[in-house]
Amino acid sequence: MSDTTIKNMEEFAVVSGISRPTLSKYFNDPESVRQSTKAKIEAALELHAYRPNMYAMNQNRRSTRNIGIIVPFLADPFFAEIARNIENLVINEGYRPILLSSHGDPRQEVENLISLRDIKPAGVLLAPLGRASNIAEVGELCSEFPTVLFDCNIESLNHAFVGHNNTQATDIMVDYLVRTGEPPVYFEMKKPPNPNANKRRLSYINSMERHGLEPSIFSVDGESWNFEEIGYSRGKELISSKDITNGTVLFTNDRLAIGFLAAAYEMGFRVGRGNGCALRVAGHDNHPYSRFTCPALTTVSHDYDAISRTSVMRLFDLLENREGSNPTDEQLFPGKLIMRDSA
Amino acid sequence: MSDTTIKNMEEFAVVSGISRPTLSKYFNDPESVRQSTKAKIEAALELHAYRPNMYAMNQNRRSTRNIGIIVPFLADPFFAEIARNIENLVINEGYRPILLSSHGDPRQEVENLISLRDIKPAGVLLAPLGRASNIAEVGELCSEFPTVLFDCNIESLNHAFVGHNNTQATDIMVDYLVRTGEPPVYFEMKKPPNPNANKRRLSYINSMERHGLEPSIFSVDGESWNFEEIGYSRGKELISSKDITNGTVLFTNDRLAIGFLAAAYEMGFRVGRGNGCALRVAGHDNHPYSRFTCPALTTVSHDYDAISRTSVMRLFDLLENREGSNPTDEQLFPGKLIMRDSA
DNA sequence: CAATTTTTCTTACGCGCGTAAATTTTTTAA
DNA sequence: TTAAAAAATTTACGCGCGTAAGAAAAATTG
Numbered sequence: 178m179s180d181t182t183i184k185n186m187e188e189f190a191v192v193s194g195i196s197r198p199t200l201s202k203y204f205n206d207p208e209s210v211r212q213s214t215k216a217k218i219e220a221a222l223e224l225h226a227y228r229p230n231m232y233a234m235n236q237n238r239r240s241t242r243n244i245g246i247i248v249p250f251l252a253d254p255f256f257a258e259i260a261r262n263i264e265n266l267v268i269n270e271g272y273r274p275i276l277l278s279s280h281g282d283p284r285q286e287v288e289n290l291i292s293l294r295d296i297k298p299a300g301v302l303l304a305p306l307g308r309a310s311n312i313a314e315v316g317e318l319c320s321e322f323p324t325v326l327f328d329c330n331i332e333s334l335n336h337a338f339v340g341h342n343n344t345q346a347t348d349i350m351v352d353y354l355v356r357t358g359e360p361p362v363y364f365e366m367k368k369p370p371n372p373n374a375n376k377r378r379l380s381y382i383n384s385m386e387r388h389g390l391e392p393s394i395f396s397v398d399g400e401s402w403n404f405e406e407i408g409y410s411r412g413k414e415l416i417s418s419k420d421i422t423n424g425t426v427l428f429t430n431d432r433l434a435i436g437f438l439a440a441a442y443e444m445g446f447r448v449g450r451g452n453g454c455a456l457r458v459a460g461h462d463n464h465p466y467s468r469f470t471c472p473a474l475t476t477v478s479h480d481y482d483a484i485s486r487t488s489v490m491r492l493f494d495l496l497e498n499r500e501g502s503n504p505t506d507e508q509l510f511p512g513k514l515i516m517r518d519s520a
Numbered sequence: 521m522s523d524t525t526i527k528n529m530e531e532f533a534v535v536s537g538i539s540r541p542t543l544s545k546y547f548n549d550p551e552s553v554r555q556s557t558k559a560k561i562e563a564a565l566e567l568h569a570y571r572p573n574m575y576a577m578n579q580n581r582r583s584t585r586n587i588g589i590i591v592p593f594l595a596d597p598f599f600a601e602i603a604r605n606i607e608n609l610v611i612n613e614g615y616r617p618i619l620l621s622s623h624g625d626p627r628q629e630v631e632n633l634i635s636l637r638d639i640k641p642a643g644v645l646l647a648p649l650g651r652a653s654n655i656a657e658v659g660e661l662c663s664e665f666p667t668v669l670f671d672c673n674i675e676s677l678n679h680a681f682v683g684h685n686n687t688q689a690t691d692i693m694v695d696y697l698v699r700t701g702e703p704p705v706y707f708e709m710k711k712p713p714n715p716n717a718n719k720r721r722l723s724y725i726n727s728m729e730r731h732g733l734e735p736s737i738f739s740v741d742g743e744s745w746n747f748e749e750i751g752y753s754r755g756k757e758l759i760s761s762k763d764i765t766n767g768t769v770l771f772t773n774d775r776l777a778i779g780f781l782a783a784a785y786e787m788g789f790r791v792g793r794g795n796g797c798a799l800r801v802a803g804h805d806n807h808p809y810s811r812f813t814c815p816a817l818t819t820v821s822h823d824y825d826a827i828s829r830t831s832v833m834r835l836f837d838l839l840e841n842r843e844g845s846n847p848t849d850e851q852l853f854p855g856k857l858i859m860r861d862s863a
Numbered sequence: 864c865a866a867t868t869t870t871t872c873t874t875a876c877g878c879g880c881g882t883a884a885a886t887t888t889t890t891t892a893a
Numbered sequence: 894t895t896a897a898a899a900a901a902t903t904t905a906c907g908c909g910c911g912t913a914a915g916a917a918a919a920a921t922t923g
Contacts, residue, residue: 185909196872201911211870211920231638233909236575237878252600252808261595261623273635276619280604292616295574405812435812442814443861465595469748469778471785471814518786528879539902544881554890554900576879580908 183227193221204229235297242272244492245293245301245322247286249329249371250402251278253432254465256304259328262485263302270493272299281370281402283309290318300492304328307371323495327488329371330507337495339487339508343376344383346477346512347427350459351384353514354425358450358457360385361427362393364437366407368400374429377461381427395420408436416444423455425520431460431467431476438470438519448472449518457520461512472518480510526570536564547572578640587615587835588636588644588665590629592672592714593745594621596775597808599647602671605828606645613836615642624713624745626652633661643835647671650714666838670831672714673850680838682830682851684822686719689855690770693802693820694727696857697768701793701800703728704770705736707780709750711743717772720804724770738763751779759787768800768863774807774819781813781862791815792861800863804855815861823853 183189190197195218203210203218235241244267248256260276267274275296279286286306293301300323305315307329319336330338354361363381365374385392399407415421428434438458441448448456449472460467463478526532533540538561546553546561578584587610591599603619610617618639622629629649636644643666648658650672662679673681697704706724708717728735742750758764771777781801784791791799792815803810806821
């Protein structure tokens, strides 16, 4: 590497012997110039470290290569994993992911949407908070930039969406539980932050009725994203009051189940499907920690890979051809039963 | 809101009746203009939605208001929490946090450092991967931008650092365990990705010797960040081979302990300090999930709040006054014993 | 080899804003 | 009321790059 510091494209044009407009072309797409000049440029690049100024580039570009990614709660390993997947896919497309978390707070979500506008993203991948989301703001964003919703749909927007088939997933779980033991009662939050919970509850009810069984639902208080805490404290109450002492409990999501398992353990109730187990417990999501609960949690997994891959793919469809694949399509991927020791 | 769309500061100057240079001043610091003009501007802002183009701003500014934040592994709720704290503090200072995760991969860490350069951050808060970090690259970044390291120091850089007092924290845990039961054996990874682990091991050894006890260490294989998996599988092996059947086990970190607890549970070993418990288990970090293990995990907490607050504070010290508070200082905050049921 | 196509070069302008200098206006102090 | 200080205005240039248009050079074709 040489000692001369190149501070702009003009200077790099001099040392590389390539004109600035051609360099500009190269940096926007290395394949758009002749092989021989590409080679020259890259040779010069080896000698004189230079990178175009991102702000100057994006100022004039019709479109930046930024892709906004908003998830509702990054401290949840579930979303952290999905975000990580999506980030990598976006990078592989030669774009620049900007990851933002709403931290479970609708105001933060709106803040994030505003931040995104500053960044003038080429497109955005948005997993909305759901029930609490500011639908008007989200709708505006969707019409402002090419956007794909994932994980949680806002149906009134009638916008491109890819996610998990909550109905089918709950269904196979109920089937499994009914087939292998006591039919499940259902444990959920009265006001779930995420509307997927509604789909899951309905699916539970339908499945139970299809089996000729009476649905039974515990709707507990709690509004935040502290699911483990809610599962733990409400679970303890229900066990104390003898509302739950045996049988099978199906939880809206793994995190509630994780909290409940802690409560059951603490109160001396053995969970599992073996002899001497009072309770069976099942979750939903295949949370990264569900393998390490005591006992390991039986759950339904999302098709993480298909969902993230398809979200990104559909976004780039939008970017390249706005008329392309039906932009209001909802695309769902089936869940997969993960049998472990808890049920 | 009016129907006229303002597309740049020039146009906004016309409709607001304020000159462009004054507007520029206002947007860089609303308090830098007279109250009366500030009021006029904000009145106009109500009528004509306008936001300065971020790219054009940052292109010419001596310094952007971007603050880069790099954490080693965002899918770990531990870092997710810290990152969330820091983000909020940065926003409160009127800056713009850019959060990047290295996903446990040193190459990704270098990628992140390079990405940061593009963004021309005013400053950066970096929690390095540690042992695997590319020290040369990190060092360059430190000299290029005002930087504060946190969580994990790279001592050879001799750079501003704020973190957890691993030595003291391990010490109080060993004290507690020795005082209340069997002295602990130590469980760690042979090649821990994070060098804090070395401090903890040394502290364990010292503490034990101070008590006149023989240190005993299990160094298990495994190099990745799948700590739970490692704790689980290695734990199962050690229990099977009867290397661990009773007594007290102190783990380098909570995530290893979480995995081990799952293994112990599966193999029918009861953990806790009550009667009928074969094993006591203790962790380190006060991981967000450590409250919900079976049994709840006794651990040592970082002073999350002080660490994130101080990191941000010291970065802004650097920003405002490069000569200020000794930039090579290492600042440690003591850990706090969290007694729960596992030990 | 000439004719055609493709690529590069030269020239020039614009993006939206920061910022400096000189001037004018407004506010504050005396 | 007047002088001094503070703030706003006008004017003008620059940041680093995108991009358009016409000329020139290089590669491809027959």
